Amino acid sequence: MSAYSRFFSDRHASLEAYTPGEQPRDMAYIKLNTNESPYPPSPGVAAAVAREAGRLQLYSDPTCRDLNAKAAHVLGVGEDQILMTNGSDEILNFIFMAFGDSRHPFAFPTLTYGFYPVFARLNNIPYREIPMGTDLSIDPADYRGLGMHIVIANPNAPTGLYLDVSQIEQIVATNRDSVVVVDEAYIDFGGESCLPLLKAYDNLLITRTFSKSYSLAGARLGFGIGHPSLIADLNTIKYSTNPYNINRMTMAAGIAALEENDYYREKCRLVAGERERTKAALRGLGFTVTDSAANFLFAAHPELDGEELYLALRRRGILVRHFSTPAIRNYNRITVGTATQMDALLDAVKDYMKEVSVL
C-alpha cells in the first residue's frame, strides 16, 4: 500500500527517503548510532548562542560574512571559496542540484553515505555505484578517467576507510571535466585533508561539517570549499531555495567554535585514542574491525549475527547502527564515545557473547 497522498507528484513516486539513526525515548541509552561527539560544544558557544537569541526578530545574514571570514582564515582559503549550509547534507543536495542532469550522472561507491543515492533520485539524476573490494576498500583506479561527477566520502562511511591525498589526486586529476566531491565529514579524526589540492584543481569540491568534530550536530552547520566559480554555482542554488539557510544562533555557534579550535582538536585526539583502544579490544574478542580513520568503528564477528548483536546491545541500553544491506549485514557501526561509554559497550558485547556461548 502506498504511503503517499493522491496529490504526491509522480516524479517522487519511487523515492525512498533517507532513514536517520533512531532516537528512541523509552530509556536512557548510551547513544553510539549517529556519529555525534560525546563532548559538549566549547564554553564560548552557549554564550554566543544566547546573545543571538535576543536578536531573533531579525533575519540572519544571507552572505554569512563573519562566519565565512573566520572559516576562510582557519582553513587558509579565500572567502569566495566557501559556502555555509544547513548541515553538510544541504550542500550535498545543492551539489547534486547544481551539477547533475540526465547527461551528467554521478558516481560513488556501492557502500557509502546513504544520502547520495537519495539526492540523486530526488533530483532525477542517473548514478552509478562503483563496486568495492571484498575488504570494503575503494580502489582509486576504478575512478580514474571515469568521466562522471564523483562523490567520495573520505574517510568513507560506514567503513571508516581512508584514501590518502595522492590517491584522491589521481581521481581529481583524471576527471578534469567532472566535479569531484570529497566529503570530509570525518577528516578531523586522523586523516589528512585534500584541501591543498584546491590550489591546482578547479574541479575539486570539499564538503565539511560541524556536526562531528565540532560537537554541533544539533545546530546544523556544514559547508563546501572549492573554486570560486563552483561556489558561485552553488550560491545560485542556495538563493533559489533558502537564502537564510543558516540561522543567527547557528552562525554565532560556528564562529565561537572556530575561535576555540584547540578545545576541539583535543577532543578529536581523545576520540581517536578511544577508537584505537576499542578497536584492539574488539579484535581481541574475535571481531573483524576495519582500520577506521573516523569517529566510529565498523565491526563484525564471524560467529555472531549482526542484527542479533545490535538488538542485544539495544536491550542492554546501548544503541549502535545496523544496516540491512546484504554485503554488510553482519557489521555494526559503533560511534566512538568517552572511555566510560566504550567500557560499557565492551562489557555489553562480552555479556552477550557469554549469553550465546561464543565467549
Ligand code: PMP
Ligand atoms: N557526510 C557523511 C559521510 C555523513 O556520515 C554525514 C552524517 N550523517 C553527513 C555527510 C551529513 O552530516 P551533517 O548534515 O550533519 O553535516
